Amino acid sequence: MTRAEPRYRYIDISVPISARMVTWPTDPPVVIEPFKAIAKGDHSNVSHLHLSTHTASHVDAPVHFGLGDRGADALPFDALLGPALVVDVGEARAVTAEHLRNALTEGHKRVLVRSRNSRFWREDAFRRDFTYLTAEAAQELVQARVRLVGVDYLSVDEFGSAEAPAHRALLAAGVVVVEGLDLSGAEPGRYELICLPLRLAGLDGAPVRAVLRRPAPS
Secondary structure (H helix, E strand, C coil): CCCCCCCEEEEECCCCCCCCCCCCCCCCCCEEEEEECHHHCCCCCEEEEECCCCCCCEEECHHHHCCCCCCHHHCCHHHHEEEEEEEECCCCCEECHHHHHHHHHCCCCEEEEECCHHHHCCCCCCCCCCCEECHHHHHHHHHCCCCEEEECCCCCCCCCCCCCHHHHHHHHCCCEEEECCCCCCCCCEEEEEEEEECCCCCCCEEEEEEEEEEECCC
């Protein structure tokens, strides 16, 4: 019997969660402890996991910045699933509206911004100089009625920005914000995004497993 060829090519754009991973400097680190262990005579292996709701690849919910009471479990599936465009901004430190212009004029509703940040996941220390969205870029995304925007480090805003203009503009408009993606294996172009957060009731954020897929080459 001939094995059927795969219909799709999948790219996992989630960052693995481990005790050694980079986290936001003021958030708790990831701690993974054995709770039960077969090696110690227990019936099974069970781990105890301590982490922030904004660890690794994750969504931000409006309640994260006090913009309503909608938590991560209430984010709409029709924003988290569907066609997406990966846009490469090269070595830019700040993502401007101009970087996104083509994606927005073509009407894409899910935009993933690939930058130099994706290289930083291979480093041991947190990078404060990561690429971020300008306030202007965030407003352009809102005006274009984008449903979801994803970035490849731990914040859409510049490090140290007390006003957090990108967060506030996007979340206030109902745009789903996905942070902490690894887009190093995703070439610019069109995909289908599958991005589902843990169903953490009413919380400000939640880790996600995010995957891109496109038809496999014939």
